Amino acid sequence: MPEPLLRLESISKSFGSTPILKGISLEVQAGEFLTLLGPSGCGKTTTLRVIGGFEHPDDGRVFLAGAEVTDLPPYRRDVHTVFQNYALFPHLNVAENVAFGLVLRGMPKGAADVRVREALALVKLSGFESRRISQISGGQQQRVALARALVGRPSLLLLDEPLGALDLKLRKAMQLELKAIQRKLGLAFIYVTHDQEEALTMSDRIAVFNHGVIEQLGAPKDIYEHPRSSFVADFIGAANILDAKLTRLTDTEAVLLLENEVELRVPRPKTLDAAEGETVRVALRPERIEVLFSQASASASGLTHLPALLREAVYLGSATQIFLEPFKTGKTLVATTMDPVEKQLNGNASGQRVWLEIRPSDIRILERSAA
Amino acid sequence: MRRAPGWLKAYCGGIYTFLYLPMGVMMAFSFNSAHRNVAWAGFTFRWYVKLFHDAQWAQALGTSLELAVSAAVISAALGLLASYAMARHSDFRGKRAYASLLNVPMMMPEVILGVGLLTFFVRAHLRLSFWTLVVSHVVFCLPYATGTIRARLMSLKQSSFEEAAMDLGATEWQAFKRVTFPLAWPAIFSGAVLAFTVSFEDFVTTFFVAGIGTVTMPIKIYSMMKFGITPEVNALATLLLLLTAAGLLAHYLLAGER
Structure with a gap:
């Protein structure tokens, strides 16, 4: 058994006196598409933020590629996040947004430009380099956010309801496109959503969250066909x-x-x-x-x-x-x-x-x- | 659309007349060629010319500008630090007390603030000077600067810009320098402009803590009035009013951006 790309060891987290995560344990293999599925307030986004380094767990440990990263800040972790509201920098144009991480690493401008062009081509936004963020549509912003997270070639991408703000038709198209990009790059995705159909369509495995615990973890078919609790049976389908x-x-x-x-x-x-x-x-x-x-x-x-x-x-x-x-x-x-x-x-x-x-x-x- | 009844229009008209007519009269009389504010005797720029040739007035204007700029810059810098702490950390011990205590000088009667500061400086054996005046102005300008900057930083936090920067490899300082500061700059500037305006027109606190020889515009106007309201005072007050109005306008334009 190879060392998993990500391992969570009984992560607990409370905000004030409200427990949000109650001992989450999880493993993600390289190249895997794992969805964290559950209603709002179930702890799925907090789990993502613990992995990204934005929340420090009260208890438990986080390992990336075998090394413990529990106490490391976000900028010392080889994971990138696609935020729910995209968080694109409004004072920079499309290319500058995508290049942000590369510039910080001190990559020479020529090499960075090539990588930015590749990333924008991957998300079908070639030619949008010099647009302002306020000049492009929501769907295009979503693609820029994806390109910005992919360009640094992380081993693990975290996506927090990335399609939540898009209309149904665009959403469906992007689901397939995201899945295609994930396969092509062989990246591991951890994908947060409350949409069970989205989870069934895209995932290799689904972790169903409820009240801060994982109710069930398995392949979409397994979860749909063999739910272990009435919560899972009712939430999926x-x-x-x-x-x-x-x-x-x-x-x-x-x-x-x-x-x-x-x-x-x-x-x-x-x-x-x-x-x-x-x-x-x-x-x-x-x-x-x-x-x-x-x-x-x-x-x-x-x-x-x-x-x-x-x-x-x-x-x-x-x-x-x-x-x-x-x-x-x-x-x-x-x-x-x-x-x-x-x-x-x-x-x-x-x-x-x-x-x-x-x-x-x-x-x-x-x-x-x-x- | 409903039309307002006549009495409501008359009432509103009355209020605005009362609010702005005195200022209008004052501005008008600053162009009056007569020596007394009684009758209109023709249009002139004479009082403004006279004002600019009077070394005392120029000095008062210079002092006021220097004071207001210093107070504005210091308030904006301190306000940025305080706002950053409050926006960055969702919770720390005493956060609410921290935030409220910052605002107290804004609500405190200025006479009390003035007496308090004066007592403090005397007890601390600090000689009243231009710099004690700057410190005093920062005390009551700080809440204005902080309020503006803090609102902007809070809304930036909502958009997770800083988290996105750190996610892409920026340290906290890099995230601040490359993302938060450029995006907050209009608010920082507008907070400073507001602080400038508040400092520039202050009379009460300045009256208490200005040392001998430090004369700001409002103080100068006040001392002039002991000899009656001359057209020169009108001209000076008009300039003060326009400068203050320009500052407020700039503040609202910048704060309203985005």
């Missing part, structure tokens, strides 16, 4: 979260009583911290629920069918969202289907009797229920 009693637990299988009503046999998850007889939360993705408009013949394929009342159908363009009531408790489930269902809905949809088809292996057991 949409999820139906239900209560279920663990009535029986064997080495391979768990028997669940959903909402005190429906019994299901599901494969036992690799990690499970609940015992037989306890109530747990389970998650089911809306796109994993099939809505049938006539009763299907009992199939032998291991599928489960539940009768339900259809409450509402919402047309979303590429998909339709269907709200269902399969339980006596009145708990609503959401299903998403890409199939055209207009015809079967017969205009007035509410109260229609339908059947849900679910695959028990799509049910994910999360944490113990607090209740």
